[in-house]
Amino acid sequence: MTDGTTDGRPGSGGTAPDRTRMVVGGGLAAVLLAIIGAAGGWVLAGDQVGPDPVSSGATGTPSPTPAVRTSPPRKPPTSSAPTRPSSSPSPSRPTGLTVPDLVGLDFEEAREELRDLGLGWQLVFGSGDGPSVRSTDPAPGTPVRRGVTVKINVAGAAPPNEVPDLIGEECNEAGAELVDDGFFPRYPGGRSGTVTAQRPVGGTVGRWNDVVQLRCGTLPSADASAPAP
Template identity: 80%
Template sequence: MTDGTTGGRPGRGDTGPDRTKVILGGGTAAVLLAIIGAAGGWVLAGDQVGPDPVSSGVSDTLTPTPAVRTSPPRERPKPTASATPSGSPSPSRPTGLTVPHLVGMDFEEARDELRDRGLGWQLVFGSGDSSSVRSTDPAPGTPVRRGVTVKVNVAGAAPPNEVPDLTGETCNEAGAELVDDGFSPRYPNGRSGTVTSQQPVGGTVGRWNDVVQIWCGTSPSVEATAPAP
């Protein structure tokens, strides 16, 4: 019998070469199981790893690309006209007023034309017999401002002119009348009050542009006889 005793010790039936084969077979099976388990674990571990986003292209479709906002370029302010530097005189603005064409006109008509435009005049007579305008300064068409005096050159000599009687008129009225009649008023003692005397006296025949003196408020004879202070 195989399970008897040998040398007084109970014997086992699986001794000998068969037992060695069994042990080797079990070891081989354990190694194979270990290899299979490792491979299975690697496979299982590999299943837990997500797909490669680069190779699969999933990230391109599932992950939205953030929109990049760009603001439009800001417009630069346009350069403005430079202001007149402080202390510099501002250019005169055109008024549309020009010297009228007076050449060939009678000098009295030329004077009235200048007065209607708000311009002053200065009559400069020549030596001939003509009363027509020979030239003007400034020249015709020159832009001017109101109040500018225009020199009127007359071809002929100054014609005779009678001095008006101004006694009793206000000083301002008397002066305006003298200018209208072609004389140059002078005010030896001021321009307030009424005219008490004049020189030359009314009715005297003179010429255009002659000077007429008028005393307003106090007669020159009274001034001469007044007592010294």
């Protein structure tokens, strides 16, 4: 029998099984490597993040975000009409004019002082003696405006006063003269024309603050009053 070798080389009968094992082993190794490579690729692919399904279009390109339009803030409407300043002074605005201290003065002197300041006056006589001023309303030092009437309270009664003769004078001028002389004029028939009659008549002795009525109109002419020949 032979041991399978010829001239020191292995015989041909023992080489077929060894080649078969080498081919099978190489195939298994290739299959394992293919499985490992596929598994690694799957693991690596799983770590990637896919495109956002909301922002992706049909072609796979992301659609642009629509711009948000904001309207500018509205300005409050402004009035086109200019504001006109008031031409009349405010009643509460100080004028620097105050009621003077008239207490103790003769009422005629007190009246003249008020006239010089542009203030009116009203004489109120009492029942005592003397022509001196007892008090005023408003009180001395009170801020007032020009034209305000100040009440003068006189200690004594109204003294005697003679009524002036005003026949033939202009009605308005005659009334102003009565006020200066301490009387109150009244106009029963109006204030136009000249004084045609008065009551009491001129020269009558009355008292301060008495009322004198003036009849005003057109004086009768001398020819109309003269009897026909």
